[in-house]
Amino acid sequence: MIDTTAGYVRGRNRRSRIRNAFILTVIAALGTALAVIVSPMARAADCSAGYVGLTYDDGPNPSNTTNLLNALRQNGLRATMFNTGQNAQNNQALVRAQRDAGMWIGNHSYTHPHMTGMSSSQMQSELQRTQQAIQQATGTAPRLFRPPFGETNATLRSVEQQLGLTEVLWDVDSQDWNGASTAQIVQAAGRLQNGQVILMHDQYATTLNAIPQIAANLSSRNLCAGMISTSTGRAVAPDGGGPSPTPTPTGPTPTPTGPTPTPTGPGGGTCTVTLSQGSQWSDRFNLSATVSGTSNWIVTVTVSSPQRIINTWNGTATWDGSGNVMTMRPNGSGNTFGFTIQHGGNRNWPSTSCRVG
Numbered sequence: 234m235i236d237t238t239a240g241y242v243r244g245r246n247r248r249s250r251i252r253n254a255f256i257l258t259v260i261a262a263l264g265t266a267l268a269v270i271v272s273p274m275a276r277a278a279d280c281s282a283g284y285v286g287l288t289y290d291d292g293p294n295p296s297n298t299t300n301l302l303n304a305l306r307q308n309g310l311r312a313t314m315f316n317t318g319q320n321a322q323n324n325q326a327l328v329r330a331q332r333d334a335g336m337w338i339g340n341h342s343y344t345h346p347h348m349t350g351m352s353s354s355q356m357q358s359e360l361q362r363t364q365q366a367i368q369q370a371t372g373t374a375p376r377l378f379r380p381p382f383g384e385t386n387a388t389l390r391s392v393e394q395q396l397g398l399t400e401v402l403w404d405v406d407s408q409d410w411n412g413a414s415t416a417q418i419v420q421a422a423g424r425l426q427n428g429q430v431i432l433m434h435d436q437y438a439t440t441l442n443a444i445p446q447i448a449a450n451l452s453s454r455n456l457c458a459g460m461i462s463t464s465t466g467r468a469v470a471p472d473g474g475g476p477s478p479t480p481t482p483t484g485p486t487p488t489p490t491g492p493t494p495t496p497t498g499p500g501g502g503t504c505t506v507t508l509s510q511g512s513q514w515s516d517r518f519n520l521s522a523t524v525s526g527t528s529n530w531i532v533t534v535t536v537s538s539p540q541r542i543i544n545t546w547n548g549t550a551t552w553d554g555s556g557n558v559m560t561m562r563p564n565g566s567g568n569t570f571g572f573t574i575q576h577g578g579n580r581n582w583p584s585t586s587c588r589v590g
């Protein structure tokens with residue numbers, strides 16, 4: 234009698250537990266479904282329609298940049314910040330915050346003048362001082378330049394080329410500088426097509442408030458915020474990441490053509506670094522180093538006296554005591570970095586080696 238009752242009770246409890254488990258499962262499933270609907274960040278980005286370049290000019294500004302970076306991060310967007318040199322110089326921590334938030338940093342002149350009436354040397358000063366201010370803040374000099382007011386000419390383009398800068402204008406003007414409302418800024422971003430670039434600024438509340446809707450609009454069109462290519466000035470997938478499938482290596486390992494490349498990494502795998510010639514001047518030359526085999530690389534570059542590396546980009550450089558050995562690591566800009574060697578009469582290329590980090 235007691236046993237029967239106990240069995241009945243146990244049975245009811247078991248049925249009750251099963252029913253509760255079922256209800257919990259349904260709630261969990263609903264919760265997951267809701268989370269997916271509510272938060273676009275919960276699903277993988279679909280970039281099947283391509284990439285667009287979001288750009289924010291005239292920063293960094295103490296009153297706005299932190300909010301701008303937070304809004305971009307919260308909405309899963311990366312952008313290119315065209316800083317003026319004087320703002321970068323005065324707000325170096327904010328320049329580092331831009332980099333640390335995954336943004337790309339471009340040169341927008343030092344004092345934001347109308348440049349087309351300037352002499353070549355005045356232009357050079359505007360651009361070079363900005364390169365230095367940003368390099369001082371982040372360790373990396375920009376590769377992209379946007380002329381103030383979009384005003385350019387052959388002299389300016391020649392100065393840009395001497396400094397290894399690619400000029401970037403825009404396809405869509407958000408008109409935020411001209412009093413556009415948040416809705417109008419969102420509407421402008423809605424016109425962006427694959428590869429195109431939109432002009433916005435790091436100082437307006439309307440621009441800041443547009444970010445969630447811009448993110449939703451791009452996502453609804455399977456577009457993603459990309460980086461701006463230094464070779465074409467067009468928006469492309471970010472280097473060293475993004476949803477593009479990992480290419481399958483085919484055929485034999487490519488033979489490096491630069492001097493003394495290759496070697497090995499401990500355990501995990503090997504990598505190869507290949508140098509190629511960039512711009513050359515009477516006193517200096519640029520080299521570009523492309524790493525294959527890993528995106529987690531550590532490359533050492535050894536120059537011989539009296540050479541000196543005076544500029545680097547697209548990597549994080551550290552130096553040994555002599556200043557002749559540079560160790561370069563990825564900084565989120567992909568697997569190609571560059572540097573400028575002031576040759577002092579020695580035009581030999583440096584020796585390089587690569588290991589997996």
Ligand SMILES: [Zn+2]
Pocket residue numbers: 290291341345381382
């Ligand atoms: Zn500007």
